[in-house]
Amino acid sequence: xxxxxxxxxxxxxxxxxxxxxxxxxxxxxxxxxxxxxxxxxxxxxxxxxxxxxxxxxxxxxxxxxxxxxxxxxxxxxxxxxxxxxxxxxxxxxxxxxxxxxxxxxxxxxxxxxxxxxxxxxxxxxxxxxxxxxxxxxxxxxxxxxxxxxxxxxxxxxxxxxxxxxxxxxx
Numbered sequence: 001x002x003x004x005x006x007x008x009x010x011x012x013x014x015x016x017x018x019x020x021x022x023x024x025x026x027x028x029x030x031x032x033x034x035x036x037x038x039x040x041x042x043x044x045x046x047x048x049x050x051x052x053x054x055x056x057x058x059x060x061x062x063x064x065x066x067x068x069x070x071x072x073x074x075x076x077x078x079x080x081x082x083x084x085x086x087x088x089x090x091x092x093x094x095x096x097x098x099x100x101x102x103x104x105x106x107x108x109x110x111x112x113x114x115x116x117x118x119x120x121x122x123x124x125x126x127x128x129x130x131x132x133x134x135x136x137x138x139x140x141x142x143x144x145x146x147x148x149x150x151x152x153x154x155x156x157x158x159x160x161x162x163x164x165x166x167x168x169x170x
Contacts, residue, residue, distance in 0.1 A: 020139055023146030057109035081108060084107050088101060089160040
């Protein structure tokens with residue numbers, strides 16, 4: 001893999017790692033329930049709004065990428081997700097936070113629906129396995145780092161910090 005090809009894989013991998021980094025939000029659940037004075041069982045909606053939206057739109061946005069271009073949909077997802085993270089961090093109420101998480105689910109779906117297609121289009125068939133291995137490793141690192149990062153951010157700056165951090169990566 002050339003340096004240019006590795007750079008391309010790294011860009012797609014970093015953009016995609018924003019989605020698994022969202023696991024940092026789970027660490028903020030106790031702080032969110034305290035801040036909004038919620039019963040513990042209400043926090044499940046923070047996950048449901050995100051995951052249900054994200055999962056239900058993957059196929060539709062994958063098709064949108066086929067029609068409009070995977071890179072265009074991927075970039076739109078990065079911008080959308082950045083705006084949604086900022087809305088989450090600035091949420092003045094729990095209802096606002098849930099709506100912002102719904103918006104985040106749309107952004108995650110835009111990103112993840114096109115990332116694998118971007119990689120397969122960037123590389124000839126004999127190089128795809130290496131590209132997908134690097135991409136998958138970056139995705140896994142995002143999943144592993146998210147909770148640790150979430151704990152540090154919540155401890156230092158409170159629950160909104162888990163949402164303020166990610167847009168700075170993009």
